[in-house]
Amino acid sequence: MKVRTLKKDKVNIITLGCSKNLVDSEVLSGQLKANEIDVVHESGKLDHNIVVVNTCGFIDKAKEESINTILDQVNLKKKGRLDKVYVTGCLSERYRGDLEAEIPEVDAWFGTFDLPLMLKQFDADYKTELLGERLLATPKHYAYMKISEGCNRTCSFCAIPLMRGQHVSKSMEELVKEAEGLVQKGVKEVMLIAQELTYYGLDLYKKRMLADLVNRLADVKGLEWIRLHYAYPNKFPLEVVDVMRDRDNVCNYLDMPLQHASDNMLKAMRRQSTRAEMEDTISAIRERVPGICLRTTLISGFPGETQDDVEEVKDFLQKQRFDRVGIFTYSHEEGTTAYDLADDIPADEKQARAQEIMEVQQEISYEKNQERIGHTYKVIIDKKEAGRYLGRTEFDSVEVDNEVVIHSEKKLPIGDFVNVKITKAYDYDIEGEVVA
Structure with missing residues (x-):
């Protein structure tokens, strides 16, 4: 018997596709944690023994990415790096029969509304009080x-x-x-x-x-x-x-x-x-x-x-x-x-x-x-990268829209709001400095 199976399970959830899928993965994570199962999201450490791939089936490119991700995880399982690979989400909902035949190494396939069923794979209960x-x-x-x-x-x-x-x-x-x-x-x-x-x-x-x-x-x-x-x-x-x-x-x-x-x-x-x-x-x-x-x-x-x-x-x-x-x-x-x-x-x-x-x-x-140059906007600080802060105005959503590049000697806590005067502008991003 492998030593790995004696250890406590740790689940890594990989999410593909839209923000609606991300919410589903977060709900799954919450249910697993409530059942005292160790869970991480898109970990690169390979210190887990179970993977759940939450797939997208919206368009060709998304389907291809989902299938490639499943195959990558199946290969890790073949090499003994994983014990179980589960697949859920839209691709699984739409093509489950075909996928089961084509990728038999996947341990179980679940649709978009199969959360309670998936939890049973972990001997976990669906906790309705966690709504x-x-x-x-x-x-x-x-x-x-x-x-x-x-x-x-x-x-x-x-x-x-x-x-x-x-x-x-x-x-x-x-x-x-x-x-x-x-x-x-x-x-x-x-x-x-x-x-x-x-x-x-x-x-x-x-x-x-x-x-x-x-x-x-x-x-x-x-x-x-x-x-x-x-x-x-x-x-x-x-x-x-x-x-x-x-x-x-x-x-x-x-x-x-x-x-x-x-x-x-x-x-x-x-x-x-x-x-x-x-x-x-x-x-x-x-x-x-x-x-x-x-x-x-x-x-x-x-x-x-x-x-x-x-x-x-x-x-x-x-x-x-x-x-x-x-x-x-x-x-x-x-x-x-x-x-x-x-x-x-x-x-x-x-x-x-x-x-x-x-x-x-x-x-x-x-x-x-x-047109934004010279104007001051309320900006939320999202992250610090390469010595500069990146944030967004109310006119910008996460990942899909413009970012505000802020150079500041003063520390700006992530998640804080600051007032930023815009000094430069490009095709899709703007730059500015913090003002009182």
Whole structure:
């Protein structure tokens, strides 16, 4: 018998994909810890004997990364460095049968809602009293808060409903309690996430309740920033931005993935909006919250997209001047309604179109950042790297947006807020100095 099996189990969780997956890993970590099982997140020490890979199955690149990660862990198991490899998450939910046949060395596969079942592998009990409790994998000053699961939208390119099911909101009471618990752990900023924020409450309360939820969360003492991610433009509840305007701790920031600007493409994507309707919504939001930071995400290379469609996206960006833009190349996903269409644009052409669009946004971002020079902003300190501090304004979310580079002889504690006067600006980052 190997000596390793005599030691107490230690579990390493590897998370791939989006912030919603990260929250799931944090919940799993909390349950394992409550069952007195040693757990770490993405440890490179190899002092653990069990690995859980929490996979992403959203697009081709994410699926490839997930499979490569599983194979890496399986190889470690073959070499005797690991006792068990478990796989969970969206890829496992979507392709479990195929994966079981192709990678038999994995000890067990679990879907997105199989947490109690997974815990049984560790002889652990699912503790319902830990609802909302989790072991944070982020720095302690910020955390993601998942307000709902699944999605009822029918976007033709998206496989999320296949993996995450229909929309299910968490109750307001549960979320307020969760936020209070996060603050007690030292969290100062929460990022509200869901597949679709604006649908919140329709299942539980029979009406859209995102504005009410944000108002309730803004009352939580010690919560200094609340940030909104992934809002759908169709029938956007404008009362949400009224709360944003009226509450000091709700960031003037909204992440609203629009996916395209050409009416032909929007219709083919089943987005339920036209360009004109999206522009009206954007105009109404900006009218209610002047200076709001708007982030959007786009898709290039959807089946049937023409160069005229690309030009329309570029025109849209130049006219709307979003603060932040991300772009994906289209991934042809089985099970979606778009899968019936011919994936007629080569991968290199999709990438070239994405680059063409981002070059337009890069110039807009540079111009907007130049406008920040000379202004002073409240900045949260995220980390220190290479002798300089990196932080964010209320207009920037973690990892996806701009950073503020701060040179300071004085120590700036991670997670503290400081006032920074901007002195330099680049395409995607700005620099500044701390002022009293």
